[in-house]
Amino acid sequence: MKYKVSHTTSYKYEVGVTFCHNIATIKPKTMLGQTVLDYNLDITPTPTEISEKLDFFGNTVTRFSIQKHHSVLKVTANSIIEKDSSLQPNIYNSPEGQNITLQEALLALKNINSELLNIRQFILESILVAGITPEIKAYAEVSFKPKRSVFEAAHELMQRIYTDFEFNTKVTNVATPIKEVFEKKKGVCQDFAQIAIACVRSVGLPARYVSGYIETLPPPGKEKLVGTDASHAWFSVYIPEFGWVDFDPTNNQIPKNQHIVIAYGRDYYDVPPLKGVIYSTGMNKMNVAVDIRPADE
Secondary structure, X not given: OEEEEEEEEEEEEEEEEEEEEEEEOOOOOOEOOEEEEEEXXXXXXXXOEEEEEEOOOOOEEEEEEEOOOEEXXXXXXXXXXXXXXXXXXOHXXXXXHHHXXXXXXXXXXXXXXXXXXXXXXXXXXXXXXXXXXXHHHHHHHOXXXXXXXXXXXXXXXXXXXXXXXXEOOOOOOOOOOHHHHHHHOEEOHHHHHHHHHHHHHHOOOOEEEEEEEEOOOOOOOOOOOOOEEOEEEEEEEEEOOOEEXXXXXXXXXXXXXXEEEEEEEOOHHHOOOEEEEEXXXXXXXXXXXXXXXXXXX
C-alpha cells in the first residue's frame, strides 16, 4: 500500500509571539516494511533557522526558530509512504520467539552486549511512565506468568486493555499520570500505550512507545472526510530470540500495513509531534488535522 499523509498543526496566539523555538517529530521512519517516498515540511511564517537531525532514539527531528512577531504558526508535513508489512519478521514464523517464557526472557536479558545494553534502557521508568503502582504490577501479573510465553502474555495484555479501558478524549491530557489513568480506566491511545508499557516494565521486560498514524476507514458507502485521521500510539515489547513486536491496545490488533511509524521513545514525552518555547502572553489555541488516504486517490 502507498499512502498520502498530511499532518497540520496550527496555533493562534491571542497577543502574538515575538520569538519561538520548536522541535517537530513528524517525519515517518524509513525502515524494513516502510519507505518514505516523499516528504515535505511547510512552516508559516518562514523560519529564521531550521535544521534536521537524528535524535538519541534514531528518530528524525526538525528544529526551527521564528524570530519575528507572528500571531499564527502553521506546520504542515506531507508524506508519501509505502507499506509492505510482509517484509518484516513475523513472530508467527518464529517458534523460538513465540515460545520463549518470561523466566527465559529475563535470563536472556542479563547478557552483556551492546545491543542488549541499549534495549535494557526501556525497562527503566521514564518521565511519563513513572510511579508504577502495586496495582498496575498486579494487573500485569494476571497475564505475565514465569513459565508463560512472553508473546502470549503481551497479546493477552493488549486484549485486556482494549476490553477494560474506555476510549474517552475528555478525561485525560498529555500530563495525566498513569496512576490516574489506571484508576479511571479511561483515556486515549497514548494513555493505553503507556499503561501497557508500565505493565510490561513492571515484570522486568523492555517496552517502548511507538508514535505514528493509523488509517481509519469510513463507513460503507460514505466518503472519507479530510482530517478525520489522528496521530496514533501503541506499544512494542522486546522478545529475546526474536526482537521487537508491536501491539495496538486501542484497536486490539498487531499493527500491519494500516499503521505508519513515525518514532520510537520511552514514552510520549520523547516523541510529541511538536513542542517548543515561545515569548508571549495571553491565550493560544491549537488545532491538529491529520489525513491519510491511499496515494492513488
